[in-house]
Amino acid sequence: MLLAGKLAAAGFEATVVTRSAEQASSLSAAGITIEDAVTGAPSVTTAVRATSWEDAPAADGLVLLTVKQTALTPEFLDRLAAFVPVGSEVALFQNGIGHADKLRAALPNRHIVPAVTTEGALRIGPTTVRHTGRGDTRVAVSGLLERSLVQAGFSVILSNKLEDDIMRKLLINAVINPLTALLRTRNGQLPASQERLGLMRTLFDETFEIVQACGFAEEREAMWQSVLAVCENTKHNESSMLQDVLAGRETEIEAINGSVCRLAAEQGRKAPWNEAVTALVKATYTRKGD
Numbered sequence: 001m002l003l004a005g006k007l008a009a010a011g012f013e014a015t016v017v018t019r020s021a022e023q024a025s026s027l028s029a030a031g032i033t034i035e036d037a038v039t040g041a042p043s044v045t046t047a048v049r050a051t052s053w054e055d056a057p058a059a060d061g062l063v064l065l066t067v068k069q070t071a072l073t074p075e076f077l078d079r080l081a082a083f084v085p086v087g088s089e090v091a092l093f094q095n096g097i098g099h100a101d102k103l104r105a106a107l108p109n110r111h112i113v114p115a116v117t118t119e120g121a122l123r124i125g126p127t128t129v130r131h132t133g134r135g136d137t138r139v140a141v142s143g144l145l146e147r148s149l150v151q152a153g154f155s156v157i158l159s160n161k162l163e164d165d166i167m168r169k170l171l172i173n174a175v176i177n178p179l180t181a182l183l184r185t186r187n188g189q190l191p192a193s194q195e196r197l198g199l200m201r202t203l204f205d206e207t208f209e210i211v212q213a214c215g216f217a218e219e220r221e222a223m224w225q226s227v228l229a230v231c232e233n234t235k236h237n238e239s240s241m242l243q244d245v246l247a248g249r250e251t252e253i254e255a256i257n258g259s260v261c262r263l264a265a266e267q268g269r270k271a272p273w274n275e276a277v278t279a280l281v282k283a284t285y286t287r288k289g290d
Contacts, residue, residue: 001129002121003064003093005032006152008046015049017056023126024050035130037122037236059083062144063090068240069099069255077106084110091115091145095173095240096255097166115139116165118172118230119154120187120237133187133234138165167216168223173256174207175200175227177241178277181251181284184242188235191228200227206273210264245284253281 001016008014008031016032018024027050035043051057063084067076072094084090089111092100100114118135136155139146140162149156159165179199180190191197204227208220218226244251257278264271 001032001123001127002034002119002131003066003149003152004048005034005044005046005129006154007148008032008048009034009044010152012148012152013049013061015051017051017053019053021052021055024052024055026050026126030127033128035124035128037130037132038134043128053079056083058085059088060085061088062148063088064093064145065090065103066093068244068252069094069096070250070252072099072102077102081107086110089113089144091139093117094255095169095177095252097170097259098255111143113139113141113143113145114162114166115145116159116162116169118169118233120234122236122238123243130236132237135230135233138162161217164216164218167211167214168218168226170256170259171204171207171211171216171223172227172230174260174274175204176231177239178253178257178281179203180239181241181245181281182277184246186235186242187231187237187239190231203273203277206271207260210260210267210269210271210274213267213269214263241281245281248285250285250287251281253278257281 004014004016016027018027027048031045031047033043033045084107086109090103090107091113092103093115100112104112115137117137119137120133120135122130122132124130136157137149138157138159140159142158146156146158176187176190180187183196191200204224208223241251241253257274260274261271261278
């Protein structure tokens with residue numbers, strides 16, 4: 001909703017594809033309201049078009065895919081292939097790793113554009129979103145996504161080291177997301193005590209060693225300061241993993257810390273802290289009917 005609302009406010013014809021017909025109806029009637037928790041500016045409401053995923057016609061233009069990795073089921077990918085015409089540009093906003101290859105296989109002859117963003121957003125209701133932290137969005141190539149986001153007021157960086165950026169985001173998420181979910185705290189409160197800071201640092205050090213072995217070039221202490229800076233810059237934000245745990249939804253833990261565990265196994269390493277938080281977060285979720 002943050003992306004769609006700002007794109008619509010900038011003059012783009014934004015269509016929001018929702019899971020439910022109820023939310024699509026609400027958005028069509030009320031538009032998207034964006035609350036700015038960073039500057040305290042008045043809320044802005046912008047009209048958008050909306051349709052449910054079940055009723056969505058074929059896409060026309062740039063597609064911003066903002067579902068979590070847990071949604072990328074075979075059934076979803078089959079429907080997505082029918083929804084996205086050949087030649088379209090599809091921007092990927094998922095956390096973790098592995099999703100770009102999955103989308104390229106499912107959507108041949110489309111322009112797949114991975115994006116790495118540190119923007120913070122918190123859904124308040126079916127038509128309202130709070131912008132909880134300003135960040136930047138990194139993409140590898142100049143194109144429609146870059147131009148559109150810049151026009152909508154987002155900070156966009158063209159990166160010739162997007163794989164490093166993806167690993168950087170993976171490292172940040174692997175520290176912040178599971179700990180905020182397990183401790184039930186917002187990002188800004190995570191480093192608020194020596195005990196929490198110690199947990200962060202231990203998980204960080206283990207994860208850093210693993211991503212560094214993949215060719216990640218940033219220095220350890222600079223990266224640690226980046227993790228702390230993200231906590232501060234998104235201090236009002238509830239991580240997506242915390243939101244999922246509180247709502248009883250399946251999380252992206254397998255795509256984040258689970259991926260770190262798999263990278264470690266490929267390197268012949270142990271990742272006990274990543275294994276532990278993966279198991280603990282997974283244990284918070286019970287499938288309906290279980």
